[in-house]
Amino acid sequence: MTKKYRNGEIWEFEREMSGRTGGGGGGGGVGGVILGIDGGTTSTICVCVPLLPLQQSLHLPDPLPLLARVEAGCSNHNSVGETAARETLEQVMAEALSRSGSDRSAVQAICLSVSGVNHPTDQQRILNWLRDMFPSHVKLYVRNDAAAALASGTMGRLSGCVLIAGTGSIAFGFTDDGREARAAGAGPILGDWGSGYGISAQALTAIIRAHDGRGPQTKLTNSILQTLGLSSADELIGWTYADSSWARIAALVPAVVSCAESGDEVANNILQDAVKELALSVNAVVQRLGLSGSDGKGSFPLVMVGGVIEGNKGWGIAQEVINCISKDYPGVVPIWPKVEPAIGAALLAWNFLKDSHQE
Amino acid sequence: MTKKYRNGEIWEFEREMSGRTGGGGGGGGVGGVILGIDGGTTSTICVCVPLLPLQQSLHLPDPLPLLARVEAGCSNHNSVGETAARETLEQVMAEALSRSGSDRSAVQAICLSVSGVNHPTDQQRILNWLRDMFPSHVKLYVRNDAAAALASGTMGRLSGCVLIAGTGSIAFGFTDDGREARAAGAGPILGDWGSGYGISAQALTAIIRAHDGRGPQTKLTNSILQTLGLSSADELIGWTYADSSWARIAALVPAVVSCAESGDEVANNILQDAVKELALSVNAVVQRLGLSGSDGKGSFPLVMVGGVIEGNKGWGIAQEVINCISKDYPGVVPIWPKVEPAIGAALLAWNFLKDSHQE
Incomplete structure (x- = not known):
């Protein structure tokens, strides 16, 4: 050798x-x-x-x-x-x-x-x-990395849909016969509003709008200014100009969730919109690949990963996304993986190897 | 001396x-x-x-x-x-x-x-x-630069509201007694959706959504891909990552206006939303400064400048903004300046000088 x-x-x-x-x-x-x-x-x-x-x-x-x-x-x-x-x-x-x-x-x-x-x-x-x-x-x-994320929930089977909602968001689907499709995952300029970045950017925008009179007052103002150590909404402009990295902005999601949990209507609407966006991206993939069968009622696995879905169980973003998808596709079977994506990748390798021996 | x-x-x-x-x-x-x-x-x-x-x-x-x-x-x-x-x-x-x-x-x-x-x-x-x-x-x-823009329309009087909608957007108001207020103008991360950048980013998002199945088909796809010399919507992701400068993205506004003029519903909705955003930013300033008097029916000048307002008279963004503002503030008097802002600045200097002689 x-x-x-x-x-x-x-x-x-x-x-x-x-x-x-x-x-x-x-x-x-x-x-x-x-x-x-x-x-x-x-x-x-x-x-x-x-x-x-x-x-x-x-x-x-x-x-x-x-x-x-x-x-x-x-x-x-x-x-x-x-x-x-x-x-x-x-x-x-x-x-x-x-x-x-x-x-x-x-x-x-x-x-x-x-x-x-x-x-x-x-x-x-x-x-x-x-x-x-x-x-x-x-x-x-x-x-791509969506494959490992899906496989971490399906124990190595590359079939079904995975929704990743962390700093960014993407829905990715795979069929048994090798087709695949994606939705969203295009970055903040191209409107990934269900992502952690999207949620936080909407929250920052809501603060500016409350401040300049375009929008209703919101608890987000005090909560986020305090989190960032700023004393006025004006200072947010300088804060975003100084460093517009997505992860820095996405890190504000927990503050948005807290405000929504404490009954703030503005924060609640931002999360509801994010839920609709995330559900829409899954639905687009399911529709294109026909994952739910010809009558739309067939079952399919939906593996859910990422900080926005995992880290915020108080308000229940993940459950709301499932509820929203269920209206169109009642056969959706949500899966929260017990292993990490790298194990998913190992399971994929194992299954590929097995298939290659059977051929 | x-x-x-x-x-x-x-x-x-x-x-x-x-x-x-x-x-x-x-x-x-x-x-x-x-x-x-x-x-x-x-x-x-x-x-x-x-x-x-x-x-x-x-x-x-x-x-x-x-x-x-x-x-x-x-x-x-x-x-x-x-x-x-x-x-x-x-x-x-x-x-x-x-x-x-x-x-x-x-x-x-x-x-x-x-x-x-x-x-x-x-x-x-x-x-x-x-x-x-x-x-x-x-x-x-x-x-700030809004003062010269306002003065270019009011012949040097620092009183009323100016709406600047170019790559970015901002509404700025001044009262005779020296108060001032602004709305929007916080940059793309903080949601200036009425700006040239905002309009174009929404159009790019609409193309991605049509492509991945989340949104309706639109003429924007062919029009903008052709403008940019790209062959597929997928390539837009790389295009925005390569250089996300606001002006480069805002330059797509004429393509959005063309599509709206040719009857494309998606492009039309984007412009309608931008109109609402621009009108809202003016209304917030008028409200906070009380520019339209105690009954809200008093007249006030609204000076309108910037590429989004000046350059796209076909679809009529400027007229739509005025119509929208008029619903709340019927006394709005739109002014399209005949001179450039630098002349406005000279007129401001002239008036300040005159006032200082009278004091």
Whole structure:
């Protein structure tokens, strides 16, 4: 077997390990392994799990045994550039294998589910890069980050819809026959109003409108000015000009939820609008892919992830979104994943591997 | 009289002129002059007009005699920093005086109406700087850029409301007794939806929504993709990420107006919403200042300027805004200025000077 040392430093541990165990193909101290990678704009997580007998696939152990879990920074090539993104991905994979007492020759399959992969060309570029780094028997799968998020709720089945509502928002759907569709996820300029950024920007706007007489007074004013340490609504203009990063603005969602919970009508309306936007993006995907069958009543899984959905159970954004979707698609089956997306990616790799053996 | 040569190069012409005319205080070849400066984020314009006998103020010649007009770049200190902003302002004033065959000793009054002046501290800082540059008899007035825009329509009277709708939008009102109020003008993050940026961002959002199934089909898709040389709505995401400058996005307004004129319902609704937003910002100012009197039926001038209002007379944004305001304030008197804001600034300086003589 050819080992390719593309990056001496990163893969150095393999030579040391090879020396210790007497060398050869077997892959260090453990049997075959699978890598699942969830590469996002905020962080990148790689898990290494043991390859279980393929017959076990219907009854996976719960929790899945984990050999290693490694976390690093951004691996979205749109944000940090291709070189930095690849270095991050290569490092988390090497580190996960090293910590597992394993090496590249032991890897059976990799699923790299990474944000910023939106076109087949993105996918092919990353596949070529991975292909060059791993032995030829390794099965490689590259998807966008929505795939891992969906799989974390469906235990590795790439079928159904996932709604991600964090700083940004996107709905992504996959069918059993390989079709896929997305809605929203176009960023703040292009109106992702259901996202954490969208909710917070609407709240800031409501404060300005109350201040200059265009809108009703709201508890958001005191709550958010206090959160930001500002003394007047005027100062919000300078605050947004100083740094308009989406995450900084999206961090205000908890204040909006608190105001809505305490009965503020303006905050409540902002959350209601966000709920409608999120439901609409799911409905658009379900409609386009026909996920609910020809009569619109078939059941389909809807995996829900992201800070806006997970972190704010008081007001109940997630439940409101489900209620809203149910009016059009009563067969929606909401799923709150018990595992993280990187595990979802590992499960996808496992299922792809199994399918490739059955073919 | 003390001449202060703060910047040898910029004011060099005064020494040469002084030599030619035999020197002294009289101010070169002409009598007293007034400087009006409209300092904006896109450009800075300085006009030099002759001082007319003060009794003439009720019957100003039309057009106002112009000794010089000089144009330069940005003088908003928030955009380019204080040093660059001041250099631009100093240069346009020197150049206008030089071209008028005049110098600083001939100046009777200056009105500097510049964007980015939002607090009394901004105003005082610029006043101190001007004070240090001009002889002590010169009357100095510093206001934000809305003042010159209003005065360009009211022939120098700082009373009434001005609506500026270009890349951004703002409503600004002034009363005879010196009160003032503003609405909107807080930038795109804080929801200036009536601005050119707001209209265009809504249009781009509508294209994405039509594309992913969340919204109705619209002629905006073909029209704007063609304008931008893109082949698919997906590419809009990359286009906005590549450069999200407001002016680049606001430049799409004519395409939105064309689509509305050709009967596109989506484009029409976007313009209707923008009209409501613009009218609301004017109404908020009129309400807070009581510009329409105690019964709300008094007349007040509304000066309307900016690319969104001036450049799109086909669909009639300006007329729709007036119609909308009239429902609440039937005394609104729309004014489309015949002169540019820099002339408005000169007229303000003229009126301030006259008032100071009467005091």
